[in-house]
Amino acid sequence: MDLRDLRYFETIAELQHLGRASTRLHRSQPALTSSIRRLETACGAALFEKAGRGIKLTEAGHVLLKWAQRMRFDVEDAKRELSSIGAGLTGHVRLGVVPTAAQFLLPAVARQLLKEAPDVTLHTVVGLIAMLKPQLHAGELDLMVATESAPDAGYVSQVLLEDMIVVAASERHEVFRKAKSLKDLVAYRWALQPPGLPTRDWLDHTFDRKGLPRPHVQVETTSLISLPALIVQTGLLSFISRHHLQGPSRIPGLKEVPITGATMRRRLVVTYRANSFLSPAAKRLVELFLRSASAD
Structure with a gap:
């Protein structure tokens, strides 16, 4: 399977519409159709079926989507881990944070992180857990500080404070x-x-x-x-x-x-994917959140 085909497949599965996927990916619809056909040939099963004016995943499509996301995470983690070798506390950290934690925990934590690692860049998304969790699952965030919810398989949560x-x-x-x-x-x-x-x-x-x-x-x-x-x-x-x-x-x-x-x-918790690469800067951010919360 081609990694590019799998990336196209993820976008089509998210949007459930070839036309919208074509616009987002800047690829023609025939090119995306060919990509899906290659994957279906490799899988030996149909991945999509018609649903009104759009399309939806078949049972086989849902299975492939799960593995396509894992493969993308692994490839991205490998690239980030390789680039971090010998780099120390540098790089880019993507953090999702609920408003309460953004207001009362984040300022002091960010100040300390940037003091220790002035070359780190920090991208924060402030929102409620219903908005942040899908971004974490999609690999758009490295970690999330949010209210505790039902545990998700494949994710680690550490309690910060009550x-x-x-x-x-x-x-x-x-x-x-x-x-x-x-x-x-x-x-x-x-x-x-x-x-x-x-x-x-x-x-x-x-x-x-x-x-x-x-x-x-x-x-x-x-x-x-x-x-x-x-x-x-x-x-x-x-x-x-x-x-x-x-x-x-x-x-x-x-x-x-x-x-x-x-x-x-x-309870507020910090959550990230289990068994995945966290950059030294991201690990340090987790440590600083835990330390800051225990001091309050």
Whole structure:
């Protein structure tokens, strides 16, 4: 099998459309069709079948995709390991990081890494785990710092720290005089992430379990970083990391609403592919995240 054919195959499988794959790869559709035919001949099975206006993988196609990705990872790892010989702490590290870790862990870690290795370049992608994990699996990221999720075969996760998500509001908010239980929070309006995201779903289900109406959301945003400043300036409640409320990263004017049963515990982990090459710079980045987290 030709590695170029396998790279074309991965893109076609991702887009499920020859025309779109042709545009992305800058290759003609007949050339891509010939590439797929060569692979099908080598495999002895059809790799795609029609699906509406596009195409989708057959069972054999799914099997080949798994191995094509592994082969690409191995080739890329070999190139990177060879280029790292004798190079020391140099090169390029691709990091995916959730907003909380980007705000509270990354600055100090990046500062130390660049102090030790001024020739390293660091590409960071900030987003939620639903966006970062597919990029890690596709080999677009070397490692990911995110909230802990179900373990994936072929990946290693190391725990960094435990993060508490709590109800918070402006310290001038009347909720501190009137609210004693979860039921008392029903009267107020909130600024929250959209449904489907872990912290929002946890909070909604907590109200459900108590037989209470879900929070009345007045502002909905995917920007976790903007939430603390937003609730300081408004009369809204929110559900945010306790890191915003204590220590050197504390945001003035923001205060936790102490409500029993309204604290979500989650863990932040650093994740990377098992049995794959991590450059010395990437390994050092993992070590610095672990050290920084243990010091907090």
